[in-house]
Amino acid sequence: MSDSQSISAAVAKLYNTYPFPPEPLLDEPPPGYNWRWNWLAAYNFCTGQKPHKSNPRILDAGCGTGVGTEYLVHLNPEAAVVAIDLSSGALGVAQERCQKSGATRVEFHHLSLFDVEQIPGEFDLINSVGVLHHTPDPIRGIQALAKKLAPGGIMHIFVYGELGRWEIKLMQEAIALLQGEKRGDYSDGVAVGRQIFASLPEDNRLRKREQERWSWENQRDAYFADMYVHPQEITYNINSLFELIDASGLEFIGFSNPQIWKLERLLSQAPELMERTKNLSDRQLYRLIELLDPSMITHYEFFLGRNPLPKPDWTSDNQLLTAIPEPSPCIEGWRNGRQFFNHDYQVVNLSESEWQFLLACDGNQTTQKSVQEILQQTGASLEDARSLQKQQIILLASKI
Structure with a gap:
């Protein structure tokens, strides 16, 4: 048995002993949402617009006991979902979990990441959370996944950070x-x-x-x-992380927890230091942030994409006015008042005009009113629409 096979066998043994994650099985859809697992919200984060495709093909690569898989099915009612895992024990729990909650639009395969080419076709969204850092060869793993990503597709990855761990x-x-x-x-x-x-x-x-x-x-x-007691774990820093990302051949779109990667939260009281950072590259800025706040960086979560990934220019008044807006599927309580939870479960407090614009977007998936028509209806401003889009409270579809 090769070293790689020995490591994979040890990892499978761990998860057969302790299926992970050990969340309870429910007889109903799981509560709430994770916007990273919602195709519409994730694509909007990556490109700034709603995807034209409503029936994506999704791969949960390293599904474990199916906690993420279950959400992927329930949050994406038109999607075809495929889930793979190395552990037969965890996979059995995943199948039972999804069956109990009615997440039946999913097919399971007992496979490692390295064997993902055995599944025919490509995927619009690939989710691989907490998996690559437990493989014997993460670069080989991410390259195997990259080959299965369709043109215009996005991939969400989560790996461990060395400083915070x-x-x-x-x-x-x-x-x-x-x-x-x-x-x-x-x-x-x-x-x-x-x-x-x-x-x-x-x-x-x-x-x-x-x-x-x-x-x-x-x-x-x-x-x-x-x-x-995990038998295989690789942790990353910004430098080694981008070696992994570069090896994938995909475009780095951004961290899916961008608030952590804002230097202002650490050095806003030192404008002269902030001025000095203007000559740093993005990667140097990321490295600076993790050096200054190491305990916060326990992991990296980020999106990669395969071109073409069209990104509209909503700073153009003409493009924005003709766009079709709708409420994000990942906001909660917004019909009850101006203060509600956004996609990250953070409380937002909209202005009255922003809220009126949002309310007028309700049901716009059917009526297909443009931003200009809703502005005329509500008296809101173009900047209100831009603000809602920047906050990911509304999704905009480009006029075809």
Whole structure:
């Protein structure tokens, strides 16, 4: 057996022992939404407009127990969804989860990322969360996925960051040392890890970080095992992350948590330093942010795309006026008042004119009124429409 096969077998054994994530199975669709799993909202984030295609083909690459898969099916009622995973145990849970909640428009395959070429055709949206960093060869993995991305398609990736997981890496090595020849016995690893945390002084850095950041989810053994006794884990910094991205051959569209990557949140009180950053490239700015706030960067979540990915210019009054607006599918409570949750579950408080414009967009998927027509109806301004689009509260479709 090759090293790659040995690693894959060890990873499969972990997830057969502790199917992950260990979320409860429901007899109804899961609550809420994750906009990254909604085709309309994700495509809008990547391109600034609503996709023309309403029936995408979606791949959940490394689906685990199907938590993300279930959302992908329920949030995309016209999509055809395919899910793959290396662990037969986790895959069995995923199938049961989706069956119970009525997420039946999905086909499952017991495959690793490296074998994804066995599935015919291409995909408009590929979701691979928490998977590549557990493979023996992430570059080979991302290249395999890239080959399955259709022209005009987008891919969402989530991998670990080395700086924000520093204490985790130390604990992983400590557990492995104490396990000795029992390493690979994941139940023993969980027991050893829990004993260590219980024994460490209260002011110990590893114990404090666990209590501050991870202990709530790590009450469950599956989470603890995934974090501390995983047989294969690669972490990244900005430099190594973009080596991975560049190897994919795809376009880097942006981080899907962009608020974290705004330098102003760290240096806004030092305008002279902000001025000095103007000559830095985007990658240098990202590196600066993670160096200044390492504990925040526990992971990287980002979109890649395959051209052509048309991006309209909504700064053009003519283009904006002829666009067809509709409310984002990932906002909540907006019909009840100007203050509601946006796509990231952050509270927004619209102006009265912005809210009236949004209300007038309700049902516009059918009526197909233009921005200009809704402005005339509501008395809102063109800047109100731009503001709503920038906040991803409305989606705009270019006039064909």
